[in-house]
Each structure stands twice: as C-alpha cells, then as structure tokens.
Amino acid sequence: MAPVPNTLNPLELIARRWQPSAAFVRRAALATVVMAVIIVVTGGAVRLSQSGLGCSTWPKCTPDSLTPTAAMGINGLIEFGNRMLTYVLCAVVGLFIIAARARHPRRRSLTRLGWAQFWLVMSNAVIGGITVLTGLNPYIVSSHFLAATALLTVAVLSWKRAGEGDEEPRDLVARPARQLAWLLVAATGALTVIGTVVTGTGPHAGDAKKVHRIPLDWQEITQLHVDFVYIVVGLSVALWFTLRAVKAPAAPRRMLLELFACIAAQGVIGYVQYFTGLPEIVIGLHMLGSALVWIWVLRVCLSLRDRGPLQEEDPGRPAPSGAHEAPEPQAASALSR
Numbered sequence: 001m002a003p004v005p006n007t008l009n010p011l012e013l014i015a016r017r018w019q020p021s022a023a024f025v026r027r028a029a030l031a032t033v034v035m036a037v038i039i040v041v042t043g044g045a046v047r048l049s050q051s052g053l054g055c056s057t058w059p060k061c062t063p064d065s066l067t068p069t070a071a072m073g074i075n076g077l078i079e080f081g082n083r084m085l086t087y088v089l090c091a092v093v094g095l096f097i098i099a100a101r102a103r104h105p106r107r108r109s110l111t112r113l114g115w116a117q118f119w120l121v122m123s124n125a126v127i128g129g130i131t132v133l134t135g136l137n138p139y140i141v142s143s144h145f146l147a148a149t150a151l152l153t154v155a156v157l158s159w160k161r162a163g164e165g166d167e168e169p170r171d172l173v174a175r176p177a178r179q180l181a182w183l184l185v186a187a188t189g190a191l192t193v194i195g196t197v198v199t200g201t202g203p204h205a206g207d208a209k210k211v212h213r214i215p216l217d218w219q220e221i222t223q224l225h226v227d228f229v230y231i232v233v234g235l236s237v238a239l240w241f242t243l244r245a246v247k248a249p250a251a252p253r254r255m256l257l258e259l260f261a262c263i264a265a266q267g268v269i270g271y272v273q274y275f276t277g278l279p280e281i282v283i284g285l286h287m288l289g290s291a292l293v294w295i296w297v298l299r300v301c302l303s304l305r306d307r308g309p310l311q312e313e314d315p316g317r318p319a320p321s322g323a324h325e326a327p328e329p330q331a332a333s334a335l336s337r
Helices: 010-017 022-048 070-102 108-133 138-161 175-201 219-244 250-275 280-302 331-336
Strands: none
Touching: 010 070, 022 070, 022 108, 022 138, 022 280, 022 331, 108 138, 138 175, 138 280, 175 219, 175 280, 219 250, 250 280
C-alpha cells in the first residue's frame, strides 16, 4: 500500500516559505492592541451618535439589504461602518496569527493568544448582533463593551509575550509588591465594570427613541464609580512607594509614572463631562482614556516579572527556499542518532 503523503495546512505552508523577523511579530502584536482600542472608541461613537439601531437587524443591515439604504441616513452609515471595522480587526489579528506561526522557533503560546483574540472578535460580533436584536438592552450593551475590553487584555498580553522569551516567569520584585500590582489590576477591572453600569443608567442609550435603561440611580452609581477611581489612585501611589522601597528596575517605575499621567488625564475628562452635562465628544475621550488606563495598568503588572530574553534568530533553521530539499547524507545520519 502506497504511503499517504503528508498534507500541510496553509499556516504550515506559509511558515515554510516566509520567515518574519521578531520585530515584525512584535509590530503585528502592537497592531492588534491599536485595533482593539479603535474598536472600543468607534463602538462608543455608535452609541453617542444615536446610531445603535442605525441598522435595524443583524447580520443584515435591514431585512432586505445587507448594506444601509439612503433612507437610513447617517446613522445607518455609522453603524454599518462600525460593523465593517470588524473585518479590518480580523485581518490584523489574522496577520499576527500568521506571523507568530511562521516565526521560528515556533512559539505555541503566541499562536494560542492570537487564536484567543480571533474567537473573542467572533464572540463580540455575535454579542453586537444580539445588542441590535434586543433593541439596545443595556445589559447586553455592557457585555459588548466588556468583551471588547477582554480582547484588549489579550492583545496587550500578546504584545508583551512577543517581546520576551519563554522561560519560567521570574519575579523582579518581592511577592508583596506583585500582589499589590495584581490588586491594582483587580480594582481597575472593577472600575471598568462599574463604568459600564454608569453608561447603562445614563442618558446616552444609543438611539433617539426611548430605550430601556438599568433601573439604578445614575448619580449614586456615578459616585461609586468615583470612589473606585480614588481606590485605583491610592493603589497606584502605594505601588509607586513600594517599588521605590524594594529598588525595582527602572522600567516598571517609568511605566507607573506613565500610568499616573493617564489616570490624571482621565480624571480631568471625567470631571469635565460630569459638570458640563455629558457632551458626546468628552464621553468619547473618556472611553479612549479608559482603554489607555487599562493598557498601562496591565503593562505595569506584567513588567514586574521576567521570562528571559527573546530568541531573535534560530541558526539551525534552513532557509525557507530550501524547505523541500533533502538533507545531506551526513546530516541525515547525524539527525537519526
């Protein structure tokens, strides 16, 4: 019986013919972070422009049309444009997956993170469809934003992992300092969740007509949101003094200073939107600030451990053009031993 020839999947075929540099993989990972932030901001623009129901159904824009019609006006274009950005996001995530897979030596941790991003994009697209089909149910809207934040989290982790090695994590500071950093991450995550509740109780529902809101007092939930801002600020200050006390490396302390700048800017934007009656443009800036604060909190936490240097090149890897050439007899004998 003749042997069955080995079949290669498309990613394996690409890996045999293309060898991206480590810098290219890092840039591809950074591109996923940028796109995740863009999705957060444009999703907010859909809501703030009252275009949440610009397309009346899903996955089509109308029951009879895949794209918006002239009668739907600017709201239909905004909502449909946001849907089209999902394809751009998929392309960027796909590029990262391909680059991570083609890179040698193969790092399964990177490809797994890339596929995790892909499935988060798909799940969030479905949540977005449910949001439309339920008439902008505020709980589904909140989950839509939180799914986008989960995507941003995995993208940041991918960016970090693309620039470091695969050794076992080694703490760069004492364990209590790392625990304090994780507490900061948890508090910032809670701040983000409460922020979605504020959105669900506030006036910007995403559509001009009356939309169901979360039955909570908007001012009380806003005050809770502010209280958690103070908690995050307090934990950040405590972490700063802790890192100085334990003589942490310069990189995490510099990132923490950058985090202070993000928090300060976000605090100013928050007070401006509260005392000016929640103007749409300021709320949009607040959503951008929320994404940046979350990125820097994660970066600070991840900078407190080390996984060794990144292996830039693999001298034992043959050139892609010679992938199908048979090895020399002596080399084959050595490999068989």
